[in-house]
Amino acid sequence: MRPTNEASASEPSARFDFSRARRALLNWFKTNGRAFPWRDDPAPYRVWISEIMLQQTTTQTALGYFERFLERFPDVNALASASEEETLKYWEGLGYYRRARALRQAAIQIVERFQARFPSEYDDVLSLPGVGRYAAGAILSFGFDKRFPILEANTTRLHARLLALRSETSASASQKLLWRFAEDWLPKDTSRRPKGLYRDINGALTDLGRLVCAPREPRCGACPLAQFCESERLNLQNVVPVLKPKPEPIRRVDAAIVVFRADLDRADNVGEVEPRPETPLSADADVLLLRRPKGALWAGLWDFPRFDVLDPQAEELRDFSSDASLAERLQWFLEEEVGANPKDYRVGKALTTVRHAVTRYRVTLRVCQLADAKLRLPARSERPLLDLVEEPKRAAPRRTAPEQADVSTPQAEELRWVPIASLPDFPLSSPARRVAKYVAEKALKIFLPIK
Ligand code: SF4
Numbered sequence: 007m008r009p010t011n012e013a014s015a016s017e018p019s020a021r022f023d024f025s026r027a028r029r030a031l032l033n034w035f036k037t038n039g040r041a042f043p044w045r046d047d048p049a050p051y052r053v054w055i056s057e058i059m060l061q062q063t064t065t066q067t068a069l070g071y072f073e074r075f076l077e078r079f080p081d082v083n084a085l086a087s088a089s090e091e092e093t094l095k096y097w098e099g100l101g102y103y104r105r106a107r108a109l110r111q112a113a114i115q116i117v118e119r120f121q122a123r124f125p126s127e128y129d130d131v132l133s134l135p136g137v138g139r140y141a142a143g144a145i146l147s148f149g150f151d152k153r154f155p156i157l158e159a160n161t162t163r164l165h166a167r168l169l170a171l172r173s174e175t176s177a178s179a180s181q182k183l184l185w186r187f188a189e190d191w192l193p194k195d196t197s198r199r200p201k202g203l204y205r206d207i208n209g210a211l212t213d214l215g216r217l218v219c220a221p222r223e224p225r226c227g228a229c230p231l232a233q234f235c236e237s238e239r240l241n242l243q244n245v246v247p248v249l250k251p252k253p254e255p256i257r258r259v260d261a262a263i264v265v266f267r268a269d270l271d272r273a274d275n276v277g278e279v280e281p282r283p284e285t286p287l288s289a290d291a292d293v294l295l296l297r298r299p300k301g302a303l304w305a306g307l308w309d310f311p312r313f314d315v316l317d318p319q320a321e322e323l324r325d326f327s328s329d330a331s332l333a334e335r336l337q338w339f340l341e342e343e344v345g346a347n348p349k350d351y352r353v354g355k356a357l358t359t360v361r362h363a364v365t366r367y368r369v370t371l372r373v374c375q376l377a378d379a380k381l382r383l384p385a386r387s388e389r390p391l392l393d394l395v396e397e398p399k400r401a402a403p404r405r406t407a408p409e410q411a412d413v414s415t416p417q418a419e420e421l422r423w424v425p426i427a428s429l430p431d432f433p434l435s436s437p438a439r440r441v442a443k444y445v446a447e448k449a450l451k452i453f454l455p456i457k
Pocket residue numbers: 164167168218219220224225226229230231232233235236237238243
């Protein structure tokens with residue numbers, strides 16, 4: 007069913023001269039429109055992949071991934087038959103990994119429900135995992151040249167300024183008005199419609215919002231719609247759009263533990279914060295990776311065991327600037343929360359610090375090492391003692407070889423010893439990728455504690 011918005015004649019949309027504005031817009035688009043691979047060949051499958059990639063990702067970043075993804079998954083069959091793990095690998099670094107999982111799920115549905123042909127009806131497209139109203143409109147207008155509006159960040163800003171909309175753009179009345187306005191740009195009379203008209207209008211509106219009607223300092227002097235723009239007339243460009251205030255970021259400190267598997271003899275100083283002396287790590291040593299379970303952040307990706315060091319609501323951030331304080335905290339965690347015997351492990355020095363952002367959180371990730379001395383960490387494919395992180399549920403021990411492993415997102419953590427040299431092959435969370443890079447580059451300079 008086509009989405010509809012009710013609008014009354016008193017709405018600003020009803021007073022807008024769409025016919026003249028459209029001509030000005032399309033003339034501008036002819037010489038200023040951006041070239042993208044998904045525009046050069048707007049097959050619905052390609053448009054769909056690009057639209058999902060572009061959610062939460064800049065065009066520049068998406069461009070680097072698009073061709074590589076399409077090369078590996080050239081059509082819906084290829085994507086439907088790929089493992090989730092491989093799909094995530096090709097998505098690694100783009101973030102918001104649920105998009106990649108949803109793409110694969112949607113591909114499976116397209117194969118099963120639509121005989122591998124991309125659906126062209128609104129309800130069918132909207133029923134696919136990961137496709138909302140915007141993406142459905144984009145796929146149908148860009149991929150099929152059908153009369154469906156789109157409303158994303160660029161067009162929201164552009165339309166709000168054209169209308170001098172002074173209420174918050176995310177308010178439901180504003181959304182209704184903006185969607186209606188976006189739809190009214192698309193002419194209903196299709197008898198003499200040039201080929202690609204709906205595709206071009208939506209593309210032109212997006213480009214104009216991005217290139218000219220920028221968030222700060224819009225270039226009104228170069229805007230083909232200046233004469234139609236209420237914000238330009240009333241000098242409200244810096245007031246409109248009215249956005250919902252962003253929530254304050256929350257700082258938190260996490261610890262990631264790089265657990266090295268090394269054949270260390272038991273020594274008297276195990277459990278000490280800074281045992282001495284040390285031994286260099288072998289370049290082909292194993293590290294422990296954990297596959298994050300369903301429902302968790304970065305579900306399906308591999309990561310180093312990590313935990314939050316502080317209650318994010320705590321009033322004071324504890325200073326972990328010295329290695330000893332971090333090691334002390336880790337030791338406390340292992341003993342108190344994991345129940346590990348201090349005689350069974352050795353805590354090494356802090357390795358590095360990685361800073362990253364996740365949703366509202368600004369995370370300082372202290373990376374520390376743990377040498378497998380007497381601690382009976384698992385051999386490959388066995389469950390470990392050291393299930394460090396948050397999910398209390400435990401799966402049965404995995405005994406399948408990696409190549410036979412179930413590739414869907416696990417219900418509980420899955421742990422595996424991985425040679426340092428194989429880390430590039432695993433789809434990792436972006437902070438874990440940075441930690442892995444550090445470990446790979448510095449392996450020979452890392453010293454494990456041993457007597
Ligand atoms: S005139 Fe200025 S504010 Fe109005 S649409 Fe154009 S760039 Fe945006």
